[in-house]
Amino acid sequence: MAPDSISESAETPPKSDRPVALTAVNTALGLALSAIFLTAALSGADDLSGAGVPAPTATATSSAGADLADPVPEGDRTMPLLVDAHPTQPNLSTLISVLHPMLQSAGQTEWSTDRLRGVTGHAFAFEMRKGGGEVWHDANLDWWLWFYLYPQIAQFRVFNTTKADLDVDLPALKAEARDAVRASLQKGIPALAWQAMSPEQKASGFGAGSWGMLAGYDDTDETYTVRHKWRTREGSDFSVRYDAIGHARMFSVMAYDGPSEIDERTTHRAALRNAVAFANGTRYDPSEAAYDVDARGFAAYELWHEALESEDVSPFHSHFHARILRASRQGAAGYLRELVDVFPEAGGELNAAAARYERELEALEALYEICHTAKHEDNFPANARARARALIAEALEADRKAVAHIEAALSILDTSE
Secondary structure (H helix, E strand, C coil): CCCCCCCCCCCCCCHHHCCHHHHHHHHHHHHHHHHHHHHHHHCCCCCCCHHHCCCCCCCEEECCCCCCCCCCCHHHCCCCEECCCCCCCCCCCHHHHHHHHHHHHCCCCCCCHHHHHHHHCCCCCCEECHHHCCCCCCHHHHHHHHHHHHHHCEEEEEEEEECCCCCCCHHHHHHHHHHHHHHHHHCCCCEEEECCCCHHHHHCCCCCCCEEEEEEEECCCCEEEEEECCECCCCCCEEEECCCCCCCCEEEEEEEEEECCCCHHHHHHHHHHHHHHHHHCCCCCHHHCCCCCCEECHHHHHHHHHHCCCCCCCHHHHHHHHHHHHHHHHHHHHHHHHHHHHCHHHHHHHHHHHHHHHHHHHHHHHHHHHHHHHHHHCCCCHHHHHHHHHHHHHHHHHHHHHHHHHHHHHHHHHHHC
């Protein structure tokens, strides 16, 4: 199965029906970008699938009929503008770190970070490689599945292309994106941009990969002001030319264009079904994934547990896995608590699932401390690894019980509707 995150059945169109721009970029982009981002980071009744699920295209698209990009008044074209929005911290993917303040700026305050993590899958996903080595846990979520599910969250003007799209007028597409971003910023709403840095900045080791925030513009020197979660120190804003981004095999800019047209209950039922699919490792077809791993969901816990039997396991990577999993399950608990108001008829099961994730968090907190000590000492002794394995087993048991409660909640919802 491929990733249709809107479908209640968590199934997607066959590979032949998937957007060409997305499938073309999966393997090449994955190989090129994984090292960049891992280095920085380590430091169904309501089927809306198929053609109705927008994904990267070689032209500018709008998921709403109206044009948000009002013309910039002629007299103001050279006036610099900077909005009061910053990436949300901490322990969020680059996507969520920008998406959250964007939606808050647009007045969609219902989109908490926990709700965003729940719908995008960050709250429920967990992946692992053999040996417990490096994994960029946000990879498949942030630059693959995201392009299938964003209509559930909001409407966007989307400007996408890849190097596989040889017939695209890239300068014209970038100019269209610039106009949409500039208009959005005039309304006080920042925009999303992939690899929002110049080739020269990238070559110099500039830490601004994955998703960044376009928070301002200056027409006098034709630059965006960019903010990025990996560059949070005072004075960390930086500028990049309008035409300089989009050099890493994919150009992608997304400007807010209004609230989602998809019913709230449909969106969150789909997210709950996807939570179950993430746990069972069936959320997507691994052969079509943008980023390769060896295990997903429950199986990822088991593979990590197995890796910790070896004295060669990396405490550095285990520390990172523990930190990501802890943040994810914290988001899962918070998201399910929020859904009690959306699905009051299933509130008992949703609260029970949240309680299980909170129990899992207790084990993950202890696991994180063990891995943190091992990383600090650059040594993962046998007794510490044994304790870590026991805590992973506890976490997995709690995770299984949480998912069972989610399945029970879905059963109630299926019956009620």
